[in-house]
Amino acid sequence: MNAPAIELKGISKAFGPVQANKDISISVMPGTIHGIIGENGAGKSTLMSILYGFYKADAGEIYVGGNRTDIPDSQAAIAAGIGMVFQHFKLVQNFSVLENVVLGAEDGAMLKPSLAKARKQLKSLAEEYELNVDPDAIIQDIGVGMQQRVEILKALYREADILILDEPTGVLTPAEADQLFRILRRLKQEGKTIILITHKLREIMDITDTVSVMRRGEMVGSVKTVDTNPADLAERMVGRKVLLRVDKTPAQPKDTVLEVRGLNVTDAQGVHRLKDVSFNIRAGEILGIAGVSGNGQSELLEVLGGYEKATGEILLNGEAIDLTGAHSDGQSRRNRGIAHVPEDRQHEGLIMEFSAWENTAFGYHHDARYQKGALMDNKAILADAQEKMDRFDVRPPNPMLAAKNFSGGNQQKIVVAREIERDPDLLLVGQPTRGVDIGAIEFIHQQIVALRDKGKAILLVSVELDEIMGLSDRIAVMFDGQIMGERLPSETDETELGLLMAGVTDTDAPHSVKEIEDNLAHAGTGEKV
Amino acid sequence: MEKMPKWADVILVPVVSLLLAAIISVIVFWSVGQNPWEAIKLMAFGAVGTSDFLGYTLFYATNFIFTGLAVAVAFHASLFNIGGEGQVLVGGLGAAIVCLFIPWPHWTLALLAGGAAAAVFGALWVTIPAYLQARRGSHIVITTIMFNFMASGLLVYMLSDALRPAGQMQTATAIFPEATHLPSLNDIAGLFGSELFGRSPVNISIFIALLACVGVWLLIWHTRLGYQIRAFGQSESAAKYAGISAVNITMIALLISGALAGMMAVNNTMGINTPQLVDNAAGGAGFIGIAVALMGRNHPVGIIIAALLFGALYQGGAELSAATSIPVQIVVVIQALVIMFTGALDQMVRSPIEGLFMRFSSKAVKE
Known part of the structure; x- marks a missing residue:
């Protein structure tokens, strides 16, 4: 049997009194996809940062391909054949794909030979792993899924045999995530080892061969993915049984509380952020807004919350709300009975x-x-x-x-x-469980449903499709500042919502990933799709 | 987790900063051929050695309390009012006009009116920078420092022309009428038949300064306005979410800041032995206020302590250069070292101390 591609033995790391990693041991076999799952703060990212040389472990040993290896910095990690794709991409926005790939791996003082070499290399990598990108495209012009591919190419260009991906699907539509998984499977076929960090149980079940669960800085255990199931994993993560589905009765909607008519927002750069958005919410009902982040959901919450100007009409309990004047601020909205759990609790809430x-x-x-x-x-x-x-x-x-x-x-x-x-009469909720551990997710969901059952209207914005599907009584999908359509959770599925999220309305016709990516790349730039 | 206990933040960091400043000062004294120990002894004596000297120290500390509070209030809104110097000068203009042109029957009324005028003039002087910051985003640091130059120009004009009595050589106003003269602490002690602080100018304004400290403490931590100022200062995006107007808070915080700086005129213009407005009335207090606020952690109690320290340094330094051949520039260097270490280089001292605490506490957890 081969030596493990990566083996960590007894890794510990403390930040002050906080023990982020406690005596962690893990072994990843070559040519497999290994998932690391755990709640926020479980220590996944710290562990990977140690592996990539960002932090120095207080104790423990790292073996790469069976050899004891010290990784004092990321250069050493790269030399050991480890590549990392961060959650937040580290790309220079106004550089081309090629320039980004070469950046930091230039062969000499002159750029031209490096670029020429990289161009050839990219071509062969593209053929080998079906990782097609236009080397001359500028990063800011391409979609998020494509940018992620550039990050993977960067790692491969540096001859990484082991790829670490940190929450890679957080910014992707379901279709893009599928595409990413195809690439990962291909990489695995070609003998690469992949470590996938995620908090999404479904992804673990879909793609990994083995999975390690972390909880509060400790390794709970590693299992073969075929030997486990989502409920079991969730229990291991949290340390107790959790309800993965939201427990709620059918809605009993009453009078209309919120009416939004022809809402338009143009930002300071002249980009049209909201385009004729109209919908309504009744008392005792949760309207979920699905969409890839950055398609106008934030602006919608900001307008309703009173801190973004807009044109159009909003009626609360039949009475108009001031959208531009003296009564258009967070204070006046609260006085009118609108409460707001903002998307970004650290910078707003x-x-x-x-x-x-x-x-x-x-x-x-x-x-x-x-x-x-x-x-x-x-x-x-x-x-x-x-x-x-x-x-x-x-x-x-x-x-x-x-x-x-x-x-x-x-x-x-x-x-x-x-x-x-x-x-409140109306509760605005943005990303209620982003960065929230599973135990608290359950509790927060229960609170939202309880408020609904008290006969209040709730607008829920989330990029987590599971959350939208589980909580909403009706689902509206936003794309490029528009509402693409409304669906009932019982009459739709992720595929249909995923296509709507990518701006495709004829959801029955077949569509290519390329088409969806192009759509998303152009959304929000003010260009015609 | 807090990175280190509060006492370390409030006491240990400033003390270590001061020690570092002292060590470099020793080197400076040595390099100019002076015995550092003698120099430091002389400085300490000059600051607190006699009742007179102590009075001067308190007098300067009063100045620094006002300017320190001014900087602190703006800091809480995350605004850096570097224009205290100019606001002090223009505040002095307000006090001078009120004292010179209105016949006051008693000093109490003159104090109230003069103090109000100084505050209003100080606030007026920051109005344009505040408006430009709030509405146009022009950086307050740039505009207030420019307004310092304008204030100094305005004052020179007023004192050499409009407000200078005919025939007077000095660029200063006339001495204010007797009825406006504020009682010095010595005068007050005299009422009880005792003697205190000799001929030093420390006067009743020190109580105004202490009152201002209480006022700022109440404002910042016990009023809605203070809550909004702090919220805005900590997170502009959160303030927006809460419906706190950035424009209003920026304006109000800076106007209060300017008013506090302006009020220093009560002490250094109305309160001195020959009450009049002179052209270098601020004497750098506006800038020292920045160091005082930084060292005092923007809290009134800290500001009082820091103001006393800087008052002592200012007074002791003056005595040192008067009593020895040490050039006055060296004294300025010593003062600058203290400002630099306690203010600008705060992080240099803070980070290692935080690191030490982190290391110790993590060991404690392991064991």
Whole structure:
């Protein structure tokens, strides 16, 4: 039997008092796809950063192809044949594909010979692995899926035998993700070893040969993928049984709460971000907005939340909302009964340096119950915060702690508690479970459904199709600032939604991945699709 | 997790910074052929050695409290008001006009009116930079520093022309009428039959400065406005989400900042032994305020402590150059070293100390 392509023995790494990796051992056989799954903060990224030379382990050994190898920096990792595709691509936007591939791997002071060599090399790599990209295309003109392929090419060009991919499908449509998986299978056939880091159970089941589960910095265990199932993996990740499906009864929609008519937004660069968006939401109903990130969903939330100007008409309980004037800010929207769990809790929903109790009043700092004469009633806010944190099981339940010191899931609970507890008529929710651990996801989903069952209207924006399918009573798909169509979750599937997300409306006809990629690459650039 | 305990942040980091500044100062004294120990002893004596000297130290500290608070309030909104110097000068103009042209029956009224005028003039001087920052995004650092030059030009014009009494050689206003003279702490001590701080100019304004500290503390941590200022300062995008107006907060925070700087005129213009506005009235206090705010962690209590330190340094340095052959420039270098280490080079000291704490705490967890 061959030596493992990668073997880690007893890797430990601490950041101050936080033990990010505890005595981790893992062995990846050559020519396999090995999944590493775990919740946020489980230590997956730290482990991979050690393998790629970004961090130095406090203890432990790394073996590459059976040989003990020190990896003090990324140059050493590359020399050992390890390539990494980051979640956030590291490409120079206004360079061509070719220039990006060569960058950092030039042969000499003069660029031309390197470029010529790389061009030849790219051509043969493209043939070998079906990784077709135009070497002269400029990065900012090509779609996200294509950019990811450039990252893979960069690693292959540096003769990587072991590829690490960190959450590679986070930014892709289902069709693009399928295409990526085809490439990965091909790479595997050609003898490459692939380590796939993800939090998506389905991807693990789809593509990996073996899977290692991490929890709180420790390795829970490695199993052959064929010997496990999603429920089992989720249990290993969280340490207890979890409900993967959202438990809810059919909606009982009542009167229309929100009516959006012909909404248009043009940003400062003159790009048309929202194009004639119209929809409505009734009381007791969750409308889910699906779409690849960057197709107008954020702008829609910002307009409804009061901090982006727009033209068109929005009616709340039959009364118009000011879209441009003095009453168009977050404060006025809250007064009208619109609560908002924003997409980006770290930059919008919370002030990270503020303590939890101060964040409890954030956005509601004008509330009469928080005032005491000319001053703020800090005691009342603190008491309120403590009560909310207890009820939403925020851990640790210490309101004096700064928001930045809570985990993603607990931060999100602070935001959700604040917004839901106002008993709003309309709740806007953006990416409610992004970077949130599975246990907290379950809880947050339950809270959203409970609010719906109290007869409130909910607008849910998420890039996670599973979340949209599981929570929504109706689904609208956005692409390039437009609503491509509405579907009922019971009458649609991921394939159809995926095509709508890529701007294809005749979902029954066959479509090529190329067509979808071109569509997505042009979305948001203001060009005609 | 916090990177290090609060006491380390508030006390250890400034103390280590000061020690580093002291070590380099020793080298500087040596290099100019002075005995460092003697020089430091002289400086300490000059700062607190006699009741008079201590009075001067307190007088300068009063100045630095005002400018330190001014910088701190703007800092909380993440705005760097570097124009304290100009705002102090223009605030002095306000105080001078009120004192010279209105016949006040009693110093209490003059103090109230003069203080208000100084605050309003100081705030006025930052209005245009504040507006340009809030509405046009012109960087406040650039505009306020330019306004410092304009303030100094304006003052020279006013003091050599409009406000200079005929026949006076000095570029300064006339001495303010007797009724506006603020009581010095010595005057107040005299009421109780004792003697304090001799002929030093430390005066009743020091209490105004302390009141201002309480006011700023209440404003920043106990009012809605302060909450909004801090929220905006920490995260502009979050402030937007919450419906906090960036334009309003930028304007208000800078106007308060300018007003606090302007109020320094109560001390250095109305409060001095011969109350009048002179052309170098600010004397660098606007800039020292930046170091005071940084070292005081933008908290009034920290600012009081830092202001006392810088007051001592300022006064001790002056005595040192008066009593020895050490050129006054060397004293300025020493002061600059302290400002540099406690202010600009804060991170240089902070990061290693944080690293030490991280290492120790991670060991503690393992064991």
